[in-house]
Amino acid sequence: MKSRAMVGSAVAYVVSLLLVVFIGFPLLWMLVSSFKPAEQLFVSPPRLLPSTLTLDWYRNVMLQSDAPTYFRNSLVIGAATTAICLSIGTLAAYGVTRFEFPGKRVFLIGALLSYVFPAIVLFVPIYMIINSLGLIDALAGVVIAHTILTFPFALWMLRSFFIAIPREIDEAAWVDGASYFLTFVAIILPLALPGVFSVGVFVFVLSWNEYLFAGVLITSGSLKTIPIGISEFITSFDVRWGEIMAMGALATMPVIALFLSVQRFFLRGVIAGAIKG
Amino acid sequence: MSPGQFPIEEAGSGAIPRSRLAAAAMFIAMLFTVPPAAAQELSVWTNLTTAAQATVIQKQVTACAAKQTGVSVKFETVPFGAMYTRLITALRKNEMPNLMNTLEGAVAFVQAKNGLVSVTDLVQSLGKDDFLPSYLAAASKGGEVWGLPDWALHQEVWYRKDLFAAAGVKVPRSWDELLAAAKALNKPGPDGKPEVYGFAVPMGRSLVAPQTYFQILYSAGGTIFDPKTAEYVFGDQKEIAVKAMQYMIDLYKAASPPASIEWSWAEYRTAFVKGQVAMTNEWGAVVQMAVEQNPAILDKMDVFPFPGPTADKKPVAALNGGYYYLVGKSSPEKVAASKKVLTCLYEPALVAERANSRPIFAIPATKSAFNNDVYQSNAQVKQFKPLIDKIFNEVMPSWYRYGMEAGLHPITGQIEATTFIGDAIQSAALGKITAAAAVDQIDQQLRFQVELLSR
């Protein structure tokens, strides 16, 4: 049925390009704006392309603010949060989808608890916990806070990806004498990779953009994160438009790079290869 | 051998005299309490996060601290969005920053929670007459001054001289004249659509709507608290309050872009700088904005104080504000060290340097700094000297900030952090409720809050 596949692909291309226009156009505008000189940022009627370009905003961001430091800190926190969420999350997802145990339902529903409260409400008690651990003004403190915020949804999403993998596969392995843990690591986890990576991407992005906890738990300039950096361009009397657009554009780069490289783990072909291999 | 081994007897009896023992005891005690080489670390917060301002403060604070032995500085910029949460957690942990550089709203908040040390002594030692009285009054409570005024925020009407001349309009001295002038300055473009609006009336729900309304209210002498008796009077002055509210809405309908009902600072400044409005209440930031976005209008800008309701009386007050330096409660050593740092920071040249980190927008609140060479020789200050003099002499001497008409009051922070005033104003501007109903709404909520705060 090659022709059907080709029709399908053609349709996919067309719709994708339409989507890219609808989604990408504002993004493109943002990117172009970050290169526009000040006097061209606000013109009526609005124009897309500037007549001249400027690197001033990027220069200000890189030189005046501590942008490289912010990027490094955000990266470390994001990576650590993702690692913790994914490790305890996949373990728990395996546990709840393969086995029955008393209190399982309570555990699952209870895991939603920190998710159903807006962050500002849980903020002070979480601050107190981290303070009692002596982790105020430390990257580790922010990692804990971010994990609290993201773990519920990570657990639930991972659970649904694991449920989609038939338990028969595990049982076959168990019959062959594999231990639970070995089955988990060597057989089930690879099958769940697309789901695991998608959850990982979102945990990372959530941590990357989180402002409230990062803003209050960190006080030293050397530990600040990107959202704090951006907010410093906004005082109650001034909004540094150009710098914000530039920094916003820069902030997407690492995630783009990460996502481009991680994409292949989502793809069916790779998974099929993993199973057969 | 311990002191106890020696019998303590009257002097002259041959045993160790009491005074000697006391001295010995003191000496021994000192050995154990003098920190070996420990530096006093002073934590310093500022809300001025933009690099231009923050670096100046950091440099000055570090240099001033270095003048004392063993004093070091931990400097932090705290974005305003995180300020209240940081303060709350600091108060809870009993770890107030030693020096804070912030707006009155935060001053009132921390003072109400007993987190500050009075700086009246510093005011005296630096010379009370040097400070503009209006700025001292705003930071006072219970007879004490709680913040040293650093630089002033000021709000006046910025206008386009050239557009005035072209329309034959003179500087208005009353509300009626202002409304007439605004209408006269409305100009349609070639396609019939409005090209220029007479007066921007921004009413962004958070902060901006109250800012616009209170500028008008204060010019007529309306206040929340009586400046002399500190009693709540907003509800008793309903007539003035409603008149001000109605005037604001009339001005909006007559001469402001329709979208201004939800404008914030960025929008109305851009509107002025790009030539879309001929007049707007503003704080001086348009100068820097014009430098960046439209230098052609720089020499076409001028200011006048927002007029009072009638031409025969000057406006009672403007809505201003300022940045202050506060001393947080701490150990006596740290407080003393902090105060020494402040004394050093208030060298007129240093005050001037801080104000110059944001010229025109920030004007020193002390006369010595205002007249200091460092301030006056700044390029933009020189360029706009007539305007700055006008502001310093006519706008800065008499001003209030919501709720602080009689000195510090925590209601200010709440008005700034909530939107109940903006809500009432926007509803009235949209025509959903009358101006009188809007004032009633505001009055009701204010009374409720004031009552809660004074328990």
Add this chain to the structure above:
Amino acid sequence: MRFSRQALAGVFFSSPAIVFLVVFVVYPVLDAVRLSLLVVDFATDQTNFVGMANFAQMLRDPKLVPVATNTLVWTVASLIGQFGLGLGAALCISRDVPGMRLIRTILLLPYVVPVIAIALFWRWLLDGSYGLVSYLLQAAALLPANQSPLAIPDAAMASVILANIWRGFPFVMISYWAALQGIPQEQYEAAQVDGAGIWQEFWYVTLPNLLEITKVMLILRLIWTVTFFDIVWLITRGGPAGATEHWPIWIYQESMGFFRFGYGAALALALAILLMVVSSLYFALASRSSER
């Protein structure tokens, strides 16, 4: 009690998560519950136990109905938009054809850009005089000159919903994409052998396989959207005249604006309880079909 080996295994695998939850989540939640039963005095920080008084006040508050309505509209419209757009996009990007890697990355970007930049940017797009969207609406005579949708109550709500759909759909898209990759190719081949067309393939093979992930995403996205504070606050601050004030903004004003922490906590707890009840019912119904 006798624990089977399997039950023990389940507990063992779940234990790191359980420990994390107990240590880091239970305390903050209990603290929020405690706070909702108190009134905190502003000046002295003294607390008074008032039982259900905060909740009673909430029920009497004139803001209750408008804010609840706004929250409902905001949530339902956002979810419909995000899921529709997300599923459609996922179906497209699932094809492993040249250039799709780049397209996928572009379509992910709205979720990656910091919310503050997005909010500022949408404010600019919707600006009455300098924004492209307003300009187009004015040119189409849908708006008067120099007017912005943000200044009109209903249009402001539509604007924030649109911004939220634009911003949030990649989450749905990527999750569906991951799930699509897990559908065994044999199922499609079997359907084709049975003579199924493209539409039938979608309806009888694709959709059923996506049911599980949809169930979870729906409830998670629901909770997330209902509690999402930033984007609305940053674009409209809840205005004009409260037209876009939803529940999180109300909580924020009470807690960080008026410093009525007890009342703010009560509002949050009321919402949390509602969400937990909805989630529990939902899962009770949903799990009947998924547990084997």
